[in-house]
Structure formats: C-alpha cells, structure tokens
Amino acid sequence: MSTLSWLVLLLAFLIGVASLALAGMPPVTPAQVRRPRRALRLRVALFVAGVAVTLTVPAVASARALAAGPAPSLPLTLLVSVLPWLLLLGLGAAIAWLASANEPLALSFRQQLADLVPMATRRDVHRGFTVVHFDDERPIACAAPGRPREILVSSAMSTLLDERQLTAVIAHEYAHLRGRHAAILRCAELTTRLAPARWRGRAFIGPVRLLIELAADDAAARQIGPAELANALARVGRATGEVALVYRAECIARRRWPVARRRRAPRAFALQTATR
Structure with a gap:
C-alpha cells in the first residue's frame, strides 16, 4: 500500500478521534443555547461518526495491506490478519467493562x-x-x-x-x-x-x-x-x-x-x- 494511502487512513483515523472529542469536550456556547436541539443532534452525529471511523479505519488498513502485494511477509500477514480480531475483542472487553462499571448507577x-x-x-x-x-x-x-x-x-x-x-x-x-x-x-x-x-x-x-x-x-x-x-x-x-x-x-x-x-x-x- 502506498505512502499516500497510509496517510489518508491515518488522517481519517485522526478525524474520527477529533469527532469523538468534539462530541463531548467543547463547552456550550450562546449559539448552542439558542438552538439546543440542533446542537445536541450535531454532537450525537459527531459521536456516531467518530466511533464508526475509528473502528473502520484499522480494519480497512489491514485489508488493504493484505491486498497490496502478491506475497506479503509472514509477520505482516499475521499482523493484518489478527489485528481486526484483536480490535473487536478489545472493543467487546471495553464495552463489557464499561457496562459493569456503570451498572451500579443504573441499579440505583x-x-x-x-x-x-x-x-x-x-x-x-x-x-x-x-x-x-x-x-x-x-x-x-x-x-x-x-x-x-x-x-x-x-x-x-x-x-x-x-x-x-x-x-x-x-x-x-x-x-x-x-x-x-x-x-x-x-x-x-x-x-x-x-x-x-x-x-x-x-x-x-x-x-x-x-x-x-x-x-x-x-x-x-x-x-x-x-x-x-x-x-x-x-x-x-x-x-x-x-x-x-x-x-x-x-x-x-x-x-x-x-x-x-x-x-x-x-x-x-x-x-x-x-x-x-
């Protein structure tokens, strides 16, 4: 995969992370106070887009790396083959941990x-x-x-x-x-x-x-x-x-x-x- 392609994927990943940050971090401005429903929908959209991008980019990078050459090296093959599964496993573990950590609030x-x-x-x-x-x-x-x-x-x-x-x-x-x-x-x-x-x-x-x-x-x-x-x-x-x-x-x-x-x-x- 070319250097340009890697840069594009890296940029997309950073945009996803930035979307997650923008969904939660910035303070509420007077413009948002005047249009709160629109501002809330925008933050939800940024959050959904951020999650989708940050989870999709690593999988796309792995798939493109496998298809880039006719005979990739064994370490690279193992890396790009296992990485998506590791990401999914990590995501599942994070969701399980977060749910268990937040359960006392819901029970209360x-x-x-x-x-x-x-x-x-x-x-x-x-x-x-x-x-x-x-x-x-x-x-x-x-x-x-x-x-x-x-x-x-x-x-x-x-x-x-x-x-x-x-x-x-x-x-x-x-x-x-x-x-x-x-x-x-x-x-x-x-x-x-x-x-x-x-x-x-x-x-x-x-x-x-x-x-x-x-x-x-x-x-x-x-x-x-x-x-x-x-x-x-x-x-x-x-x-x-x-x-x-x-x-x-x-x-x-x-x-x-x-x-x-x-x-x-x-x-x-x-x-x-x-x-x-």
Whole structure:
C-alpha cells in the first residue's frame, strides 16, 4: 500500500478521534443555547461518526495491506490478519467493562423508581406515556424510559406549580422520553470513563448533560409556552436552591419564541384514563 494511502487512513483515523472529542469536550456556547436541539443532534452525529471511523479505519488498513502485494511477509500477514480480531475483542472487553462499571448507577436509578412507585396516588394514562403521581415532600419530576413510559411527579411538585406550569414540566420530561435522552446520557457517561482523567467530570459530560436539559426545555416551551416553563423552573429552583434551574429559566426568558397560536401539545398528551 502506498505512502499516500497510509496517510489518508491515518488522517481519517485522526478525524474520527477529533469527532469523538468534539462530541463531548467543547463547552456550550450562546449559539448552542439558542438552538439546543440542533446542537445536541450535531454532537450525537459527531459521536456516531467518530466511533464508526475509528473502528473502520484499522480494519480497512489491514485489508488493504493484505491486498497490496502478491506475497506479503509472514509477520505482516499475521499482523493484518489478527489485528481486526484483536480490535473487536478489545472493543467487546471495553464495552463489557464499561457496562459493569456503570451498572451500579443504573441499579440505583431503578431502585429509586421502585421505591417511588408503591407510593403512587394516581395514574394518568395518556396516549404516549403515563403520569404517576406520588406523595413526597420534595418537588420531583422525572422521566422513566421503558415500557410503559412513565413520568413521575411528586405531590410537592403538583402543589408548588399551577396547572399550566405543571403541564410544561411534564412536557419537558416527555421530551426526554421522545428524544431518548437517557440513552444519549448513558453513552456520554460510558465515554467519560474512557477519557483521560483531566477530561473527565464536568469538562467532558457536563456539556452533553446541559444540552439535553436545554433541548427538553426548548421542546416544552414551544409546545406549552415559554413563560409557563420559565416560571416553573424558577419556582422550583428557588424552592430547592438549584442554581441550574434558575439559569435555564433565564435562558428561556432571553430567547424569542413563536407566537401562542403556533403552539400545540403533542397528540401523546391526550388523556385516556385517570385512576386513583
């Protein structure tokens, strides 16, 4: 294989690595705050492209090296024959290790949901999800992906917010379910474990987590109304002391939004039954 071909493959590999870095490392800019869903889709695309390129280039290089000459040397033949399998084996081992390392987080989340469900006081079944109301003195709202898809809302949250504000919060959680944000966040968490130590933590996963929340805010504001969502976030932020909620409310207030007549809740919001 010519030197030029090797350089092209090396460049492609470096581009793949750079795509992975760009998917997680850069901070969230004001432009991304204004278009969070677009920015999140771009980061996901960069991540997928980076993984595909970094896994494909070594295999292509091995295949081209085998086909380059009529009689490659035995060491080269062994190298290019075994390298793809070693890469696949290493990838499988890395995925297994990452899954086992991240399993306590998943088990903890599922246990928290299991502890909340027995306290349910009402279930509102909509077309696309079920809102589970439960007693708790903390203002809580969270999405539980799976089958069936559920949104858990505490009694304190229902008491703290008015009807429109609570609907906006539910729309925010539904955006997490519809956008499969839990899977995106899990990939970001697993990728963080592979990153160098100085890139871990908020410098790596922080931008993805923030964009996920801003993207859900964007969807809920367009469906229910920016004022309702901003007021809900600010009220919950003041009640819990979470500065991030107040910041997100300010981001919503600073943006321009479509007029009210263009807002429409998804069909999945249609209530089918309400049981106690």
